[in-house]
Amino acid sequence: MSTPEQQISxxxxxxxxxxxxxxxxxxxxxxPRCGFSARTVAALETLGATFAAVDxxxxxxxxxxxxxxxSWPTIPQLFVRGELVGGCDIVSEMYETGELAEVIxxxxxxxxxxxxxxxxxxxAPPLTIENNLPGRAS
Amino acid sequence: xxxxxxxxxxxIEESIAGASAEVVDLNGGGDHFRAIVTAPKFAGLSxxxxxxxxxxxxxxxxxxxxxxxxxxxxxxx
Numbered sequence: 001m002s003t004p005e006q007q008i009s010x011x012x013x014x015x016x017x018x019x020x021x022x023x024x025x026x027x028x029x030x031x032p033r034c035g036f037s038a039r040t041v042a043a044l045e046t047l048g049a050t051f052a053a054v055d056x057x058x059x060x061x062x063x064x065x066x067x068x069x070x071s072w073p074t075i076p077q078l079f080v081r082g083e084l085v086g087g088c089d090i091v092s093e094m095y096e097t098g099e100l101a102e103v104i105x106x107x108x109x110x111x112x113x114x115x116x117x118x119x120x121x122x123x124a125p126p127l128t129i130e131n132n133l134p135g136r137a138s
Numbered sequence: 139x140x141x142x143x144x145x146x147x148x149x150i151e152e153s154i155a156g157a158s159a160e161v162v163d164l165n166g167g168g169d170h171f172r173a174i175v176t177a178p179k180f181a182g183l184s185x186x187x188x189x190x191x192x193x194x195x196x197x198x199x200x201x202x203x204x205x206x207x208x209x210x211x212x213x214x215x
Contacts, residue, residue, distance in 0.1 A: 036206065063201075072186075073193050073200040074207070089209050090185045 009065040012054075016079050021051040021104055024066055025076040029053050036088035040076045042117035043095040049104045080104060092116035140168035141204060150175055153195040169205040180213040188213075 002010070016022055021044070027033030029041045029051075044051050056063040056075055067073055070084050078085045080103050085091065094100040095116040101108040143161040150159040150173060157177035164170040173192065180188045188211035193200055200207055 036208075067201075071190060073198075084186060086186055086189070090189065093185070093210075 005061055005065055008059070008061050009069060012062070012066055012069060015052070015054060016082055019052040019079075020081055021049060022079045023051050023053045023076055024056055024062075024079075025053055026055070026057050028055055033057060034075070036074075037076045039116070039118065040078060040088045040091050043091050043100065044078075044104075046112050046117050047095070047101050047104065047106050047108055049101075049106050141171075141199075142168070143171065146171060146173065146204075146207075150192060150195055154191060155179060164206075164208070169203065170208075171204065171206070172208040172210070174210045174212070176212045176214065178213065180211055182213075185211065 023029075023037075023040060023044065025032060025034075025037035025040065027037060029045070032038035032041055041053075054062070056066065063075060066075075066077065070077055072084060072087065074087050076087055076091075078087070078091050085100075085103060086094070091100060093116075094103065096114065098108065143163050147159045147161045150161070151157050154175070154177050156179065157175055159176075160174045162172050164172055175188075175192055177191075179191070183191075189209050192209055192211065193207070196204055196207070
């Protein structure tokens with residue numbers, strides 16, 4: 001018998017293995033619940049990338065197990081072909097250098113802006129109400 | 139305890155040899171920060187590895203009292 005945590009961890013590993021481009025985020029691509037997740041989704045969508053997404057909010061253990069696997073403390077986390085590419089900062093930086101399109105294997109559309117899309121005003125608080133779920137269940 | 143930008147700067151600079159950090163409070167609330175960190179130690183490391191070194195300074199405080207720490211890392215000034 002495996003613990004619920006182990007089951008979540010296994011499900012995360014399977015999702016990473018099965019999806020070439022996978023984003024762990026707060027909320028969904030249609031309704032992101034955090035400015036950083038929104039910005040990462042916007043970068044991917046601007047490139048016309050196809051990606052799968054996992055919402056970490058429904059169960060705090062998803063985030064806990066994900067961070068344990070990836071050694072990365074924050075959400076969002078973008079995985080491409082099984083490797084952690086980064087969170088919002090790295091994804092935005094790679095968008096601007098063209099590396100993101102390259103890594104995902106898409107051609108940036110001509111109309112794609114050079115600057116990474118900003119989902120909210122610089123310095124603005126996250127788009128929606130704070131997540132009150134315990135981020136790190138002990 | 140709300141962390142201050144000066145505190146974050148000091149902790150990054152003390153924990154990573156030769157680092158210099160510039161920290162701003164993104165919304166004035168003491169929980170969303172941006173840090174620009176330059177350290178010779180970053181040379182040859184991927185962005186992921188560079189950011190992990192900075193996150194490691196704060197451990198479980200990231201996602202806790204420090205809700206978000208946005209990072210820009212550079213190997214040399």
